[in-house]
Amino acid sequence: MKERRCGLKTIACGLCVTLAVLLAGMNAAGRERKILQKRTTAPSDSQNRASDAWIDQANTGTNHGSDGTLQVSSSNGKNQRALVEFDLSSLTNSGIKLATLSLFMSTAPSQSRTYQARRLTNLWRESDATWANRFSGIAWTAAGGDNDGVTTQTATTGTTSNVTLNWDLTAAVQQWFGAATPIANYGAQIMDGTENSATARTATFSSKEAATEANRPSLTVEFVQNVTGLTATAGDSQVTLSWTYPAAVGTVLSATNGVLIVRQSGGTVPSTVVPTDGTVYSRNAGCTNLISTATVVFVSSSLPTSFNDSASGDNANCPPANDTVYAYKVFAKDANNNYTESGTSSQFVPFTAANPSATASARWASTWVAPTGVTNLAAPGISPNNVVVLPTNSNIISGIKPLDGTFVFTPFSTAAGISGRPPVLDQADDSIGSSVSYSADAQGFLYATDITTGNLLWMTNPTSSTANGFLGGGAVFVKSFAGAGYTRSSDLLVVGTNNTTTTTGNQVMGVDGNSGLLAWQYIGGGTNLNMDIVASTPVVDYANSAVWVTSHSAASATRPSLWKFNANNTGTRLLATANLNNVSNSPTVAFAGDVLFVGNDSGTLYAVNTSINATGAAPAASLATADTQVIGAAIVYGNGSPYTVIVSTATKVRAVKYTVGSGTFTTSGTGTWTTTLPGTTPCTPSAPLGFDGLAKVYVGCTDGTVYQLDVATGAIDGKRFIRNATTIGDATIDTTLSLLVFGTSSSRVYAMPFPF
Amino acid sequence: MRSRKLGRRRMRGMRLNWTVFTVAILLFFGTILAFGCGQYQASAPPPPGAPAAAISFCDKTEAGCTAGGSFAVSETRSLNVVIEWQNLSAGTHSQKVSFVLPSGDEYQTYETSFLVADGATGPVTMTEELPVEGTWIAQRRLTGMWQVNFSLDGKAMGAQAVQLTQ
Numbered sequence: 001m002k003e004r005r006c007g008l009k010t011i012a013c014g015l016c017v018t019l020a021v022l023l024a025g026m027n028a029a030g031r032e033r034k035i036l037q038k039r040t041t042a043p044s045d046s047q048n049r050a051s052d053a054w055i056d057q058a059n060t061g062t063n064h065g066s067d068g069t070l071q072v073s074s075s076n077g078k079n080q081r082a083l084v085e086f087d088l089s090s091l092t093n094s095g096i097k098l099a100t101l102s103l104f105m106s107t108a109p110s111q112s113r114t115y116q117a118r119r120l121t122n123l124w125r126e127s128d129a130t131w132a133n134r135f136s137g138i139a140w141t142a143a144g145g146d147n148d149g150v151t152t153q154t155a156t157t158g159t160t161s162n163v164t165l166n167w168d169l170t171a172a173v174q175q176w177f178g179a180a181t182p183i184a185n186y187g188a189q190i191m192d193g194t195e196n197s198a199t200a201r202t203a204t205f206s207s208k209e210a211a212t213e214a215n216r217p218s219l220t221v222e223f224v225q226n227v228t229g230l231t232a233t234a235g236d237s238q239v240t241l242s243w244t245y246p247a248a249v250g251t252v253l254s255a256t257n258g259v260l261i262v263r264q265s266g267g268t269v270p271s272t273v274v275p276t277d278g279t280v281y282s283r284n285a286g287c288t289n290l291i292s293t294a295t296v297v298f299v300s301s302s303l304p305t306s307f308n309d310s311a312s313g314d315n316a317n318c319p320p321a322n323d324t325v326y327a328y329k330v331f332a333k334d335a336n337n338n339y340t341e342s343g344t345s346s347q348f349v350p351f352t353a354a355n356p357s358a359t360a361s362a363r364w365a366s367t368w369v370a371p372t373g374v375t376n377l378a379a380p381g382i383s384p385n386n387v388v389v390l391p392t393n394s395n396i397i398s399g400i401k402p403l404d405g406t407f408v409f410t411p412f413s414t415a416a417g418i419s420g421r422p423p424v425l426d427q428a429d430d431s432i433g434s435s436v437s438y439s440a441d442a443q444g445f446l447y448a449t450d451i452t453t454g455n456l457l458w459m460t461n462p463t464s465s466t467a468n469g470f471l472g473g474g475a476v477f478v479k480s481f482a483g484a485g486y487t488r489s490s491d492l493l494v495v496g497t498n499n500t501t502t503t504t505g506n507q508v509m510g511v512d513g514n515s516g517l518l519a520w521q522y523i524g525g526g527t528n529l530n531m532d533i534v535a536s537t538p539v540v541d542y543a544n545s546a547v548w549v550t551s552h553s554a555a556s557a558t559r560p561s562l563w564k565f566n567a568n569n570t571g572t573r574l575l576a577t578a579n580l581n582n583v584s585n586s587p588t589v590a591f592a593g594d595v596l597f598v599g600n601d602s603g604t605l606y607a608v609n610t611s612i613n614a615t616g617a618a619p620a621a622s623l624a625t626a627d628t629q630v631i632g633a634a635i636v637y638g639n640g641s642p643y644t645v646i647v648s649t650a651t652k653v654r655a656v657k658y659t660v661g662s663g664t665f666t667t668s669g670t671g672t673w674t675t676t677l678p679g680t681t682p683c684t685p686s687a688p689l690g691f692d693g694l695a696k697v698y699v700g701c702t703d704g705t706v707y708q709l710d711v712a713t714g715a716i717d718g719k720r721f722i723r724n725a726t727t728i729g730d731a732t733i734d735t736t737l738s739l740l741v742f743g744t745s746s747s748r749v750y751a752m753p754f755p756f
Numbered sequence: 757m758r759s760r761k762l763g764r765r766r767m768r769g770m771r772l773n774w775t776v777f778t779v780a781i782l783l784f785f786g787t788i789l790a791f792g793c794g795q796y797q798a799s800a801p802p803p804p805g806a807p808a809a810a811i812s813f814c815d816k817t818e819a820g821c822t823a824g825g826s827f828a829v830s831e832t833r834s835l836n837v838v839i840e841w842q843n844l845s846a847g848t849h850s851q852k853v854s855f856v857l858p859s860g861d862e863y864q865t866y867e868t869s870f871l872v873a874d875g876a877t878g879p880v881t882m883t884e885e886l887p888v889e890g891t892w893i894a895q896r897r898l899t900g901m902w903q904v905n906f907s908l909d910g911k912a913m914g915a916q917a918v919q920l921t922q
Contacts, residue, residue, distance in 0.1 A: 118848075121850055121867045121868070121869050122869065140869070141868055141869050141870055141871075142848045142849075142869040142870050142871035143871060144848065144871070145848075146848070146850070146868075146869035147848050147850065147869060148850040148867070148869070148909065148910060149847070149848055149849040149850040149869065149908070149909035149910070150850070150909050150910045181854070181862055181865055183867070196874075373862075374861075374862045374863060374864055374865065375857065375861060375862065375863045375864065375892070377892045377896060378892075393863070393864045394864070394865065417864060419891065419892065442887075471887065471890055471891060498887065498890065500816065500833055500834045500885070500887055500889070501816075501818065502818065503818055533889065533890055535889070535890025535891070536890075552889065552890060582890075584890040584894070584895055601890075601894075629895075631895055631896070632895075650897070684896055684897045686896070702896060702897065725858075725859035725860075726859065726861070727892075727896050727898065729892075745857055745859065745861050745863070745898070746859070746861045747861060747862065
């Protein structure tokens, strides 16, 4: 059966019709009618990850992804199981209350059976899934489908055909959507509760390819929508919050009537702060009404759109104290006092942080805060004023609107965590034809995502191995930016592997940006030079039509750790190398393209001429920073030599100068400085963030603070304390909105205006 | 390190065999002294037949996996958590291993399914690998006493501390 593709508006296509019809038939809801909606989603070909298939133990290599039916069978050594995954992208900003999976059973088994629904725990692809494999060439870790070992729900089949069976998947959808530690959505598996029957007992269900639209699988979800556009403004002993209510996207069961707001000192409100549905909350005189650790500071059932947290405003009982960081979490609620948490977690309920102060310059508020579930220290990808792409270690990518922190697209699931910055390209620049983000995960999968819709444009595992994972991100050689030396017809994504089981056989590969097909690869070992792990993101050198990659070198000073590759399809692949010992940081190519700078894991900063064309080439200059390691990529200022190079080390931020051809760094004189970061034991900074023309440079530190340094002097002239015992990750700048966006070890990403 | 291995405790009827228990304790400390390898078994010994786990850590390199309870992030390739499951029923199971920072924030969670064949006896050993070299852990010096939480089929089975040093 040929693969179908459709958008939600395409009435004549597959199960996405179900959703489209419902949307079209829903109320153009006013604010008052939007909450606790009920709607049906269904596997849709508009996103490749929404899928169904069945797998067969008797034919372990046979794929049934395009069949019009799903089969479930208990038969000794010949069991069959169904796999179903739904696209939840239309359920953004919601607390999940109920989710029911419905499958139409066209043929009942000859004897009534109990069918289990189990949550799948690994990424699979509809067109590849078999009893043995989840992806082409990649096996399930448990043949027959990786599931969570827990029977989520059961349904009794009976022996009557042409009936619908239902399973309650609420817990699973809540986990996919809003758990404190979000669990990736790989869908569910339907299997007989007692497999291996001596006599085969088989049921047949309609799949999303079934001819009769009404019989296709569906997932009915009830949810409560969060408020949107939450902002905070800090003042003198006051913080003002404002928000809006979203339009309904489903059938309204009970209208929104207001909000419940909790407050907690410190930079966050834990996800364990969860109001109980059906409970009426209030703020009391002493503000001692708590939900877990957070104080109830405001409850209103009159659809308010702002809250002034001050003695003279809406909170005479317990106004905020100056010079204290407060976090606020805003739960929308409906007339029945259902709140926007998902089960036991408020992970995705909007919240923000603010620091009131009598001193105007000391006041601040985050523009928005977004959850990542687990630690996230990678710089987010960004298209300024368009989308922030958040990679996470919890196997989820989400797209955030930089202006207000709302989802551009619902978090979607990857095979593994992503710890490198995903490059983001605008449609006007790239060759794939839509604005795109490329992500690389720790199981070796690559993803191209349309950042406008969240649609998956392609995904691939170019080495068909989960051992060849990626720790750094990908670099994109953009055709439209390239000179004549770049002869490929489309963009090229370049990545390097982090296979920790080998210090010699790691590889660097180029993948076609349009198709995901492997264009070339360089595999260490054999007749090639040995290559240890690649922990960094490659860098494109447009001036020389080359790609630079750093790697570790098994801690050897005589093995390559800086690699220069030819990006084209033809010609010598490896152009040059340098032996710089272990390097975890990306290099930075100077604006003029004549030199690059890179620091290694032993604290040495190098200048390397980009014209090198031999293996084992000597760096042009080196500088022992007197610190134990260089952290992150350097920032390079200047359109031409001499350059100012700003670099983070284990405890310091330094500015040095370098003149091409001089053979040495200059560490004294105007424009050079060394700033030791605060703390009895100085905190360890992130990579520095800044750009030529910006008078400030920013680093996040392991003391939970973002520091602003003056580029000319290195003086710390501003800071934002986020939270104790928190490590601040590498930041990204939205130059249009003047926002810093950075992740933290406390499972949150913050957007904050700059300069401080 | 608070690691401990209680050893296999046997029940006869409802009475506890303290002799065996004591021997197991001694064997445990002997193991610690001999190998320096942190291991854990769910603190309250499970009733016979209930799933149980023993957990240990090692630094995996090309040369093998060196056991320990404390690891220097500047020298550790990847921290492997080895879980030996016992008393598992046949079928598909799923283990979840969460790495928690000294601050209490979650660093990363891995969920892995595995199959126990019909009629299989003996323990099932699963390994979860946390890369360290080149990662944020090494780059940003996320050192201190980490905690590793582990669960089976959605049920918490225990936790064990592991020290990461500079």
